Amino acid sequence: MTNNLLTVKDLTMRFGGLLAVNGVDLEVKEKQIVSVIGPNGAGKTTVFNCVSGFYIPTAGSVEFRGKELRGKPGHLIAREGMVRTFQNVRLFKEMTVIENLLVAQHMHAEHNLLKGFFMTPGFRKNEQEMMDRAAHWLERVGLLEFANREAGNLAYGQQRRLEIARCMVTEPKLLMLDEPAAGLNPNETKALDELIVQLRDEQGISILLIEHDMGLVMGISDQIYVVNQGEPLAAGTPAEIQANPDVIKAYLGEE
Amino acid sequence: MSRVTSAFVAALITLVLGGFLLGMSLTSEGINLVVETSTTGKMTVLFVGVVLVFLLQLFREQVGSFTSKMRSDERMELPSFLRTSQQQRMWTMFVIAGLVLFPFISSRGAVDIATLTLIYVMLGLGLNVVVGLAGLLDLGYVGFYAVGAYSYALLNMYFGVSFWVALPIAGGLAALFGFLLGFPVLRLRGDYLAIVTLGFGEIIRILLNNWTELTGGPNGIARIPKPTFFGLEFNRRPSEEGATTFHDFFGIGYSSEYKVMFLYLMALVLVLITLYVIRRLIRMPIGRAWEALREDEIACRSLGLNPTTIKLGAFTIGASFAGFAGSFFAARQGFISPESFTFIESAIILAIVVLGGMGSQLGVILAAIAMTVLPELAREFDEYRMLLFGLMMVLMMIWRPQGLLPMKRPHLELKRD
Amino acid sequence: MSESIFYFLQQIANGLTIGSTYALIAIGYTMVYGIIGMINFAHGEVYMISTYVAFIALAGLSMMGIDNPFLLIAMALAVSILVASAYGFSIERVAYKPLRSSKRLIALISAIGMSIFLQNYIRLAQGSRDIAMPSMIQGGFLFGDPDGSHIMISYMQVIIMVTTVLCMIGLTLFISRSRMGRACRACAQDIGMTNLLGINSNNVIAVTFVIGAALAAVAGMLLGLYYGVVNPYIGFIAGLKAFTAAVLGGIGSIPGAMLGGLILGISESLTAGYLSAEYKDVVAFSLLVLILLFMPQGILGKPEVEKI
Numbered sequence: 001m002t003n004n005l006l007t008v009k010d011l012t013m014r015f016g017g018l019l020a021v022n023g024v025d026l027e028v029k030e031k032q033i034v035s036v037i038g039p040n041g042a043g044k045t046t047v048f049n050c051v052s053g054f055y056i057p058t059a060g061s062v063e064f065r066g067k068e069l070r071g072k073p074g075h076l077i078a079r080e081g082m083v084r085t086f087q088n089v090r091l092f093k094e095m096t097v098i099e100n101l102l103v104a105q106h107m108h109a110e111h112n113l114l115k116g117f118f119m120t121p122g123f124r125k126n127e128q129e130m131m132d133r134a135a136h137w138l139e140r141v142g143l144l145e146f147a148n149r150e151a152g153n154l155a156y157g158q159q160r161r162l163e164i165a166r167c168m169v170t171e172p173k174l175l176m177l178d179e180p181a182a183g184l185n186p187n188e189t190k191a192l193d194e195l196i197v198q199l200r201d202e203q204g205i206s207i208l209l210i211e212h213d214m215g216l217v218m219g220i221s222d223q224i225y226v227v228n229q230g231e232p233l234a235a236g237t238p239a240e241i242q243a244n245p246d247v248i249k250a251y252l253g254e255e
Numbered sequence: 256m257s258r259v260t261s262a263f264v265a266a267l268i269t270l271v272l273g274g275f276l277l278g279m280s281l282t283s284e285g286i287n288l289v290v291e292t293s294t295t296g297k298m299t300v301l302f303v304g305v306v307l308v309f310l311l312q313l314f315r316e317q318v319g320s321f322t323s324k325m326r327s328d329e330r331m332e333l334p335s336f337l338r339t340s341q342q343q344r345m346w347t348m349f350v351i352a353g354l355v356l357f358p359f360i361s362s363r364g365a366v367d368i369a370t371l372t373l374i375y376v377m378l379g380l381g382l383n384v385v386v387g388l389a390g391l392l393d394l395g396y397v398g399f400y401a402v403g404a405y406s407y408a409l410l411n412m413y414f415g416v417s418f419w420v421a422l423p424i425a426g427g428l429a430a431l432f433g434f435l436l437g438f439p440v441l442r443l444r445g446d447y448l449a450i451v452t453l454g455f456g457e458i459i460r461i462l463l464n465n466w467t468e469l470t471g472g473p474n475g476i477a478r479i480p481k482p483t484f485f486g487l488e489f490n491r492r493p494s495e496e497g498a499t500t501f502h503d504f505f506g507i508g509y510s511s512e513y514k515v516m517f518l519y520l521m522a523l524v525l526v527l528i529t530l531y532v533i534r535r536l537i538r539m540p541i542g543r544a545w546e547a548l549r550e551d552e553i554a555c556r557s558l559g560l561n562p563t564t565i566k567l568g569a570f571t572i573g574a575s576f577a578g579f580a581g582s583f584f585a586a587r588q589g590f591i592s593p594e595s596f597t598f599i600e601s602a603i604i605l606a607i608v609v610l611g612g613m614g615s616q617l618g619v620i621l622a623a624i625a626m627t628v629l630p631e632l633a634r635e636f637d638e639y640r641m642l643l644f645g646l647m648m649v650l651m652m653i654w655r656p657q658g659l660l661p662m663k664r665p666h667l668e669l670k671r672d
Numbered sequence: 673m674s675e676s677i678f679y680f681l682q683q684i685a686n687g688l689t690i691g692s693t694y695a696l697i698a699i700g701y702t703m704v705y706g707i708i709g710m711i712n713f714a715h716g717e718v719y720m721i722s723t724y725v726a727f728i729a730l731a732g733l734s735m736m737g738i739d740n741p742f743l744l745i746a747m748a749l750a751v752s753i754l755v756a757s758a759y760g761f762s763i764e765r766v767a768y769k770p771l772r773s774s775k776r777l778i779a780l781i782s783a784i785g786m787s788i789f790l791q792n793y794i795r796l797a798q799g800s801r802d803i804a805m806p807s808m809i810q811g812g813f814l815f816g817d818p819d820g821s822h823i824m825i826s827y828m829q830v831i832i833m834v835t836t837v838l839c840m841i842g843l844t845l846f847i848s849r850s851r852m853g854r855a856c857r858a859c860a861q862d863i864g865m866t867n868l869l870g871i872n873s874n875n876v877i878a879v880t881f882v883i884g885a886a887l888a889a890v891a892g893m894l895l896g897l898y899y900g901v902v903n904p905y906i907g908f909i910a911g912l913k914a915f916t917a918a919v920l921g922g923i924g925s926i927p928g929a930m931l932g933g934l935i936l937g938i939s940e941s942l943t944a945g946y947l948s949a950e951y952k953d954v955v956a957f958s959l960l961v962l963i964l965l966f967m968p969q970g971i972l973g974k975p976e977v978e979k980i
Contacts, residue, residue, distance in 0.1 A: 052557065078559035090554035092547045098669045102540070103547040107559045109540035113568075116539040117532060135669060147669040170558060271758040275725050275751075276797045279732070286806050290731040297797060392777050394784070439965050446711050446780050447964050450915060454957035457912075465950045598908065602788055609781060642792035648785025653770045656778045 004063075005030050005174055005206050006051070006082070011060035013046050020046045021057075021230045027223070028174060028206050033196060035209040035217040037241075038227035039250070044210045045087060047227065048178055051208075052084045053077035065173065079107055081173035085163045085180060087210075093152030097143060097162055100151050101134035104166045130169075137165040141195065157188040164195070168203070175199065176208045181216050189213075193220055218242065226250075262312035269308040270301075277301040354523055358516040366512075366519045368631050370587060373522035374580055375623040379607040380529050380616060381576025386605070387614035388533075388542065389569030390549035391441070392449035394601055395456025399429040399574040401463060401596035403581020408476040408591055409469070418482040418586050422579060429578020430571045437570035441563050456601055463593040475592025481514060482521060482586050489514035518587050525583060529576055533616060541568050599641065606644045609651055612658020622659075675821040682823045683945035684938060689829045689898070691937020692836035696891035697914035698921070698929035699843065700760075700884025706860040706924035707880050710776060713783035714763050716911015717790035718885045722756040722892030723902045724798060727805055741808045745897070753889045759790075760885025761878055769874075787908070795904040805900045832894045839890055840930055843883070847926065852879055860924065909953065913940075916960040922973020931971060 008026035012019070021043045028034045036044050050057040053074035062070045069077050078084075092100050102109075110116065110126040138144040141161040146154060151162060160180060167175055177196070181189045196207055197220055211217045217224060218238045226233040226241060228250045234241060241247055277297045279290050292298075311318055358366045378400065385393045406425035410416035416424070440451045463470045470476065481489055487501040488494060491509050501517075502509045536542045544565045548555050552562050585591045607626050611618030626644075630637040651658070697719050704712045729748035738744050767786040771779045809828050816822030847853040858866045859876045867873050895910075896902055917936045921928025936956060943955045963970065 054553070054556070074553075074556040075559050075561045078557055083559070084557050086554070086557070090551050090557075092550045092554065094550060095543070095546060096668075099543060100547075103543050103555070103560070104558045106540055106544050111540065113536075113539070113541070116541075117535050119535075131669065138669075166558065268758050268762060271755055272762060275728050275755055276721065276794060279728050280798060281724070281727055281731060281803050283804055286804075288727060288731045288803065288805050289735060290728050293797075390777070392780060440961070443964055443968065444776075446776050447919075447968065449777075449780055450711065450912075450919075451961050451964055454912065454960050458954050458957050461950065461954050465948075599788075602784065605781070605784070638796070639792075641788055642796060645785045645787070645789030645792060649767045649782045649789065652774070652778050652782035652785065653767075656774065 003029060005032075005065060006208070007061075007063040008047075008051060009061045009063075011047060011050055011062070012058045013043075013050050013055060014058045019230060021050065021227075024060075024225075024227060024230075024232050025235075026051075026208075026225055028208055029222075031200055031204055031206060032222045033200055033207045033209065033220050034223045034225070035211055035221040036225045036227060037211055037214065037217055038233070040212060041229075042227045043230040044212075044227055045178060046230075048084065048176060048208075048210055051077075052082065052176060078170065078172075081171075082176065083167040083170050083172040083174075084176035085160075085167060085178055087178045087182065089156075089159045089163050091151040091159055091163060091166070093150065095151060096148050097138065097151050097154070098131070098134050098147045100162060100166050101137065101169050102130055104169045105130045105133065107170065133169050137168050140168075141165045157184050160184065160188075160192070161195070168199070172205060174206045174208060176210075178210050179212065180209070181211060181213050189216060192216075196220055258313060258315070262309050265312040266305050266309035269305045273301045273304055277304075351527065355520070358519045363512050363515050366515050368628065370515070370519045370522045372624055372627040373519070373526050374584055374587075375604070375607060375627050376526050376620050377522070377529050377576060377580040377583075378604045379611065379619040379623045380526070380533060381573045381580065382604050383608050383611070383614065383616070383619050384533060384536070384576070385569050385573035386608050387612075387619075388537070388549075389545040389566055389573075390445070391566055391569060392445060393452045393570070393573065394449050394598070394605070395452035395454070395459075396573070396577055396604055397596045397598070397601040398452075398456035398459040399433055399577035400581040400584070400600070401459050401593070402429045402432050402574075403578030404585040404591045404595070405463065405470065405476075405581075406578070407582035407585045408479050411479060412476060418480065418582070422582050425582035426575040426578040429581065430575035433571045433574025434567065437567045437574075438563075441566040441570060453598065453601075456596075456598060460593050460596050463596070471592075473592060473594070475590060475594070476585075477590045479585050479589050479591065481518070481589065484517060489517060522583060522587075525579060529579075530616060532572075536572070541565065545569055602641075603644065606648055609648055610659060613656075615658060618658050678816055678821040678823050679945070683941045685823060685825050685829065686945075687938030687941035688934060689832050689937070690941060691917075691934040692833050693891040693895050693898075693933075694910075694914050694917045694936055695930045695933025696836055696839060696887045696894075697910060698917040698933050699887045699926060700881075701915050701918040702921070702923055702926060702929040703856070703880045703884055705918070707856065707863065707877060708768070708772065710768065710779045711783065711915065712763075712768075712881075712884070713780065713911070714767070714786040714790055715884060715888060716907035716909075716914065717787050717794075718756050718759050718763070718907070719888040719892045719910055719914075720902070720904065720907030721759055721790065721794060722752045722885075722889035723896040723906065724794060724803075725755045726752040726889070726893040726896050727803060727902055730805065730808075745808070745893070749890065749893045752893050753886045756885040756889035756892070757882045760881040760888075763790075764878060764881040769877075787911075791904050791907065798904065800904055802901045802903045805896065805902075807900050808897060828898050832898060835890060835894060839887060843887070843926065846883075852876070856880060912960075913956050916956050916963075919960060919968075919970055920963050922970025924974070925970070925972040928970055928972035 004027050006026065006028040008024065011021055011024040013021040024047055026034070026036070036047060038044050046055065049055040051062050053069065053072050053076065056071050060070065061068060064077070064080055064082055067080065069080065092103060095103070109130065110123050115123040135144065135147070138147055141164060143158060143162055143165065146158065151159065154162060164175070164177070164180070180192055184192060193216060196209070199205055200207060209217065209221070221238055223235070224238055224241045225235045226247050233250055234244045234247050236244070278293055278301055280293050281288060281290055357369065378396070382393065382396045385391050385396070403425040406428045407418065407421040410421045410424065436452070436455055440448055443451060464473055466472070480494070484501055487499055487504050489501050491500070493500055501513055544555070544560055547560070548562055548565055555562055603626065607622045608619055610625070611620070611622035630640050697715065700715045700718070701712060704710065704715070726748050729751040730744060733744055733747055738747070763786055767782045768779060771782055809831065812824055812826030812829065814822055814824050847856060855866070855871045855876045856879065858869070858871060859873050863873050866876070913936060914933070917932035918929050919932070920935060921930065921932025936959065939959065940952045940956055943952045
């Protein structure tokens with residue numbers, strides 16, 4: 001009925017007696033950057049974990065490209081084209097940068113073991129394609145020169161970019177970033193800003209962003225949702241949000 | 256507590272630990288149980304143990320600085336003559352040639368031990384896929400070994416299937432068992448998985464022991480025929496009408512050594528195939544996925560990797576190696592019984608993997624050699640073997656969990672022109 | 673008709689007897705798991721060792737001229753608890769404490785190594801053959817017709833059940849009332865936080881191991897008297913059974929361990945009574961697999977939430 005990429009309705013998550021998320025709605029359209037903001041502990045990451053299939057929400061629906069995904073396991077949701085990063089970067093630290101990107105393409109990889117044992121031309125071609133795609137994205141995020149280094153040895157900002165590249169090689173429709181600017185310096189944050197906008201404009205994907213740094217969010221978002229203590233507080237364009245007295249009270253007022 | 260007091264307390268505890276069990280021994284006298292003081296040998300062990308603990312506690316700092324060196328996280332690099340792939344290939348050829356020539360220049364007994372060692376190498380390599388590469392602790396690996404062995408023995412007993420036909424079937428059946436067991440249990444967390452596999456191994460053994468009509472129960476299955484060389488038997492006389500023996504065909508005199516040599520060479524071929532397959536697996540998408548899964552399962556899921564199928568791959572492949580090894584074992588021994596497939600056997604194979612360094616092929620090979628050849632060289636050692644294995648597993652985990660010979664995994668490199 | 677009911681009741685009584693001892697051993701697994709999240713694989717060996725110590729003490733004391741069976745048993749039990757506690761404490765210090773920050777599998781392999789080591793240490797020290805103990809407490813209560821259908825509950829069975837109940841009451845009081853018990857519960861919730869509050873978690877962990885070992889020693893004593901034999905290999909199976917009981921009841925939960933032990937004991941004795949004694953181990957293991965698959969949190973445990 002809508003041309004929404006992702007529609008989340010009435011999402012509710014309860015841990016034992018604790019109501020972590022209560023009745024949150026989200027809409028992400030094609031080629032949009034949408035942000036979820038809120039003070040620490042507002043339940044943003046829980047929303048993310050529910051949408052990406054790491055938690056099974058207590059109630060509500062998660063519809064992605066016309067399919068109901070609530071309760072599906074995380075890896076199936078990723079295969080639908082919804083891929084996420086983590087608040088505290090989760091790279092394969094002992095693997096090299098390029099290997100991180102190859103693992104991410106596992107769903108495109110050749111799975112026939114016999115072809116692998118005998119290194120058939122098809123197998124080699126497939127490996128080469130994955131290699132090329134990985135190299136392409138390393139170049140995009142400016143990490144090509146570190147391709148053969150262990151991921152754990154990269155600087156923090158580089159690790160964040162690698163995590164985004166690792167998502168992008170899976171060719172997602174929706175990229176979900178969990179506080180991507182956390183721990184970055186202002187220059188890095190600015191570069192990240194540009195990268196996110198580029199991903200939308202050049203790759204034509206949508207981005208769902210969690211951030212509590214308002215500065216980053218206001219400049220690039222098409223739509224913003226504010227969550228406070230697990231409850232939806234407001235939704236609108238950056239300008240609307242900035243003018244919303246509730247938001248200012250609950251969120252900006254605190255800082 | 257001062258250091259002397261704490262050393263004293265530690266020594267006292269050691270005395271409590273050992274005093275009753277080493278210092279006294281139980282014997283039955285008629286229907287009564289009596290207790291006697293032990294032999295001087297055991298008393299000496301007890302005394303030495305108490306003194307040792309006292310001294311270790313007293314000089315704890317010095318000991319600590321020594322052990323922390325061992326704990327270093329360094330991984331072994333290959334020696335300089337093995338750096339390039341060309342050199343590696345050359346040396347590999349050299350070693351293989353040596354192994355092929357080995358049975359022709361050494362005694363029958365040595366060849367026999369070498370064959371046994373090769374079986375353990377194969378089991379170690381197979382379990383290493385599961386434990387070392389995929390990071391899944393499988394304590395019931397011997398169950399798959401038993402499936403392989405009994406597959407050949409039973410197929411031969413009931414249907415007269417020959418070894419060469421049974422070998423792939425045994426591997427396939429073991430893999431099927433691995434798949435069927437793994438499918439439900441691989442969702443479990445690591446330590447639960449370990450216990451479930453242990454239970455599975457025990458169930459297999461109990462079934463083999465009690466299903467007497469099919470398996471012969473504790474008496475096992477005897478007279479399992481040896482493999483043939485393209486249909487040629489290694490017996491003195493053909494086993495049935497129309498069969499030909501090896502020595503008749505080549506017109507040479509009969510010698511039981513041919514059989515031993517043949518078995519050794521076969522085991523060698525099986526090991527080499529195993530090595531090649533594992534070498535390829537590591538460089539394939541599934542091998543990378545194993546490593547990724549070991550590092551961070553949540554990240555894997557977020558990228559669309561299905562942890563269960565990837566683990567299942569490792570489990571099934573590992574099981575199939577055990578199946579191959581099992582059917583070869585049955586053929587070599589000519590006799591199998593549930594006795595050969597106890598938990599201790601699983602523990603030995605695990606000890607090989609742990610000592611060699613989880614994930615390191617070379618390490619596992621060397622560990623398997625050490626574990627099988629040492630008890631043969633020193634018979635007295637045999638009695639203390641399991642004691643030392645157990646001790647070694649604890650010490651290895653504390654000091655060098657990466658194993659004595661951890662290897663850097665070959666990293667895939669991005670080559671740029 | 674009535675005969676079959678008596679037979680059934682007899683199996684239940686036997687099951688409750690064995691189940692109580694499983695529960696005693698299972699406490700050790702469940703408490704350790706609750707606090708440091710590892711499977712103390714060597715726990716079954718502590719049980720085995722304590723049976724040996726109990727036998728040695730019983731034989732030694734009776735050779736010294738003590739012939740009152742209750743005094744004999746009480747003294748032997750004290751010795752056995754002392755030695756088992758020393759084992760529990762030392763195992764933790766030697767094999768687990770250095771690995772607290774390691775991955776779970778590393779600690780588990782160390783535990784398996786410890787188990788193999790202890791089993792073989794006893795094998796070398798005491799021989800691998802069965803050692804038999806003449807039964808000390810004979811007779812029992814008979815319900816029904818002595819010549820026809822009846823159930824027989826031996827004094828030994830009564831002692832086992834009563835002792836288990838007493839131990840459980842004692843443990844529950846300790847956990848809920850004492851300072852140390854509170855510290856144990858706090859550590860089970862959040863060990864890092866407990867440390868911040870100034871509770872020495874090393875002591876709490878050591879106490880946990882000692883309690884587990886002491887209860888295993890009680891079980892070792894009771895089962896030793898009940899079966900009258902010991903060999904170095906009894907710890908392995910008993911340990912697995914007790915672990916099954918702990919998982920069945922919900923690992924980390926003390927009432928769960930009690931419940932799990934009783935359920936396992938009854939299902940085993942029913943299998944032995946109606947199917948075949950050989951398959952009772954298969955039933956235990958299958959039960960373990962099924963529970964882990966379909967309700968990994970057990971009957972009384974809490975489901976774990978994955979931290980992302």
